[in-house]
Amino acid sequence: MISKIKEHCGIVGIHNVPDAPRIVYETLKFLQHRGQESAGITFLDKDRLSTVKGLGLVEDALDPIILKSSNFSIGHVRYSTTGRGVIDEAQPLSDGKIALAFNGTIPNYINYNVRIDTEFIYEVLKNQEDIRQGIRKLVDVADGGYSLVVLTNKGELIGLRDPKGFRPLVLGKLGSGYIIASEDSAIRQLGGIVIRDVKPGEMIYIKNGSIESEIVARDEVHFCSFEYIYFSRADSIIDGVSVYRARVRLGEILAENHPAKADIVVPVPESSVPIALGFSRKSGIPLEYGLVRTSVSKRSFIMPSQDKRESIVEEKFGVVGEVVRNKKIILIDDSIVRGTTMKKLVKLIRENGASEIHVRIGSPMIRYPCYMGIDFPNKKELIANDKNEMEIAKSIGADSVEYLSIDEMIKAIGRQDLCHACFSGMYPLKHSYDFSKLSVSMKG
Numbered sequence: 001m002i003s004k005i006k007e008h009c010g011i012v013g014i015h016n017v018p019d020a021p022r023i024v025y026e027t028l029k030f031l032q033h034r035g036q037e038s039a040g041i042t043f044l045d046k047d048r049l050s051t052v053k054g055l056g057l058v059e060d061a062l063d064p065i066i067l068k069s070s071n072f073s074i075g076h077v078r079y080s081t082t083g084r085g086v087i088d089e090a091q092p093l094s095d096g097k098i099a100l101a102f103n104g105t106i107p108n109y110i111n112y113n114v115r116i117d118t119e120f121i122y123e124v125l126k127n128q129e130d131i132r133q134g135i136r137k138l139v140d141v142a143d144g145g146y147s148l149v150v151l152t153n154k155g156e157l158i159g160l161r162d163p164k165g166f167r168p169l170v171l172g173k174l175g176s177g178y179i180i181a182s183e184d185s186a187i188r189q190l191g192g193i194v195i196r197d198v199k200p201g202e203m204i205y206i207k208n209g210s211i212e213s214e215i216v217a218r219d220e221v222h223f224c225s226f227e228y229i230y231f232s233r234a235d236s237i238i239d240g241v242s243v244y245r246a247r248v249r250l251g252e253i254l255a256e257n258h259p260a261k262a263d264i265v266v267p268v269p270e271s272s273v274p275i276a277l278g279f280s281r282k283s284g285i286p287l288e289y290g291l292v293r294t295s296v297s298k299r300s301f302i303m304p305s306q307d308k309r310e311s312i313v314e315e316k317f318g319v320v321g322e323v324v325r326n327k328k329i330i331l332i333d334d335s336i337v338r339g340t341t342m343k344k345l346v347k348l349i350r351e352n353g354a355s356e357i358h359v360r361i362g363s364p365m366i367r368y369p370c371y372m373g374i375d376f377p378n379k380k381e382l383i384a385n386d387k388n389e390m391e392i393a394k395s396i397g398a399d400s401v402e403y404l405s406i407d408e409m410i411k412a413i414g415r416q417d418l419c420h421a422c423f424s425g426m427y428p429l430k431h432s433y434d435f436s437k438l439s440v441s442m443k444g
């Protein structure tokens with residue numbers, strides 16, 4: 001079977017707020033774009049932690065009726081980057097004393113006798129007298145990207161962001177208590193107040209309503225550029241940079257440096273819409289919704305086979321014939337991974353009478369897999385692995401294809417401390433790995 005491309009997980013933890021498990025349930029829906037494979041909630045029930053989990057979307061996986069009343073809870077929506085996405089790997093992992101919800105990948109787990117990286121973290125943390133000691137030990141032994149929340153049966157809530165800060169994590173105030181979540185947009189949507197981003201290498205420890213911060217390790221920061229390009233919600237602000245603004249800017253620089261003569265700019269919904277807006281404004285070429293999204297809301301990455309991915313793309317888009325007929329089109333997307341989406345859409349738009357299609361992409365060419373929390377496929381499945389722009393244009397049937405360079409992307413996002421390993425192959429990890437072996441192990 002061809003391996004999947006997936007997003008990464010969403011996590012949330014709530015301390016000292018009445019009805020915390022139900023609030024976690026709502027928050028997981030707000031973080032659903034980060035994981036659709038399984039969902040789980042742990043809550044403190046007297047002096048033990050209880051966990052409920054299921055496969056699929058939050059509303060299918062979990063029944064809110066069975067959630068008990070509690071002031072302490074954590075939750076998780078998952079896409080596996082290790083293991084197989086089965087129910088016993090679904091998070092939170094818990095033994096009744098501690099519970100763990102984790103977003104990221106820790107590639108050096110393969111050096112230990114565990115099945116998946118979540119188990120590796122769990123093994124380090126369990127049976128620790130002082131959970132903070134366990135976190136310090138974890139940071140010493142783990143390589144990779146990890147943002148996580150831990151709840152203990154003593155009502156302690158811990159948030160941790162890895163020292164390079166690959167994945168986002170945000171601290172907020174919610175009523176009488178605190179919330180820690182993957183994205184600030186989810187906290188604001190709940191009616192909470194965003195306090196700040198958890199810092200790279202920072203442990204937040206909350207007990208009895210009081211909050212402590214400790215920098216457990218310092219390192220060079222390498223925030224995931226893909227969170228800005230595609231993964232996070234457009235209404236999130238990560239480390240002070242608005243995802244929406246970054247996307248608009250990606251489009252502006254694309255228009256400045258990679259122009260094309262055309263009648264209209266057409267976005268591939270959903271995540272490329274602000275990029276197309278930026279391109280249109282900068283170039284003066286009108287933005288038109290030549291593609292509409294049907295009620296199929298799933299991200300095409302998540303389908304388990306090439307057949308299903310292709311059928312989702314077919315079901316997901318409709319073409320507005322009157323908009324594209326006899327027009328020269330600039331078709332904008334945030335990224336091309338396998339090329340499944342673009343191949344289908346270029347064909348569809350041509351069948352609807354477009355005279356020229358120039359594809360412009362708001363990110364550099366994805367040539368390498370990610371081992372820090374995003375499940376990009378093996379190198380050979382990536383369309384840009386062995387092709388240049390002209391060859392990609394030919395392969396997807398477009399008149400031209402141009403991407404941003406890595407420098408242009410960095411300029412657009414407006415911060416230097418970005419990871420770009422999937423574009424450059426420069427992995428900012430502690431150790432180097434035999435990625436071909438790792439990839440096989442990771443896919444089980």
Ligand SMILES: O=P(O)(O)OC[C@H]1O[C@H](OP(=O)(O)OP(=O)(O)O)[C@H](O)[C@@H]1O
Pocket residue numbers: 230268269270271272298299300301302333334335336337338339340341342
């Ligand atoms: O080259 P491919 O392998 O087809 O992958 C790239 C496409 O997948 C993503 O969209 P997705 O459908 O996952 O989500 P979106 O609706 O949020 O853009 C991305 O935005 C591209 O459109």
Ligand SMILES: NC(=O)CC[C@H](N)C(=O)O
Pocket residue numbers: 007008009078079080081082083102103104105106116117118373374
């Ligand atoms: N996408 C993620 O963050 C995945 C977390 C963890 N690596 C898992 O496989 O479940």
Ligand code: SF4
Pocket residue numbers: 145166223224225226227369370371372373374419420421422423
């Ligand atoms: S390799 Fe790419 S997807 Fe992975 S953390 Fe780095 S920028 Fe993000």
Ligand SMILES: [Mg+2]
Pocket residue numbers: 268269270271272333
């Ligand atoms: Mg898309």
